[in-house]
Amino acid sequence: MRFGLFGTGPWAHLAHAPALAAHPEAEFVGVWGRNPDKAAELAGEHSVRAYTDQDELIADVDAVAIALPPDVQAPLALRAARQGRHLLLDKPVAFTNEEAAEIVAAVTERGLASVVFFTRRLFPQIAEFVADAAATGGWTEARIDHLGSIFTDDNPFGASPWRKASGGLWDVGPHALALVLPVLGAVTEVAGMTGPRDMTHLLLRHASGTISNLTLSVDAPPAAEREDAQFAGEAGVRPVPDAPWSPTEALGLAIDQLIAAAAGGPPVELDVRFGAEVTAVLVAAQQAITSGRTVTIGNAR
16 A cells, blocks of 8 residues: 655654554655655655655555644545545544544545554554453443643654644543543543643543543643553453553554555444544533533434
């Protein structure tokens, strides 16, 4: 499968480009970026072409991999899908329900494959845990703490304007939702509150009646950084296992799934439909925080 990469930031350097270059069933065709000099630099590192025109790169490939902010990714993903290209997107797929729905419609109408890169959920240890927890059932609660500290001199993601503006809700919130939604089911109600240093607290009611509690931040005090997740219920308390941090390995697995699905293989769990479901919860959470009210999500599964 021929891939074009859109984006030249830290995530493109650390994950997307190395994974595409190393994958035995992927042909890394070229790179487009908003900064042509950075696109040329990244393309040169992997001996591929730097493109200055988005549509030219889309025309030369079978699939696009996008490592760009959500508001830039969404219209680009829609354009690529309407031209019949498979999608490997980053999370969140979009900032609005309308844009996410358009992408889903374009992919569905053309029978395209798609994967959204929820990094940790692709690790085999995490995927197996989630599948087992969903099959076990009987959960009464879930608690997810995902607190990072990216605005430090040694963290390349701290220079990201969209992360600074949108905070942990939109940056690490998708990772938390990728754990709870497959186990507890769709979210029907959201309540939220924020505190100092981007500390975001969400209470989610799921269609099963279960409540999940999410604490999110990308600006926590360094001493308070943590990433803990657990489910509790009739089966006891089960912590989500740790997994070695290897984003290129995770993206390689995402590429495996995309290629298999495009060839008529099994459907992808973490596809744009799931990505749109995550966006709907994030939009509702933002509304709940802003209004101080519980927000209901319609059409819940």
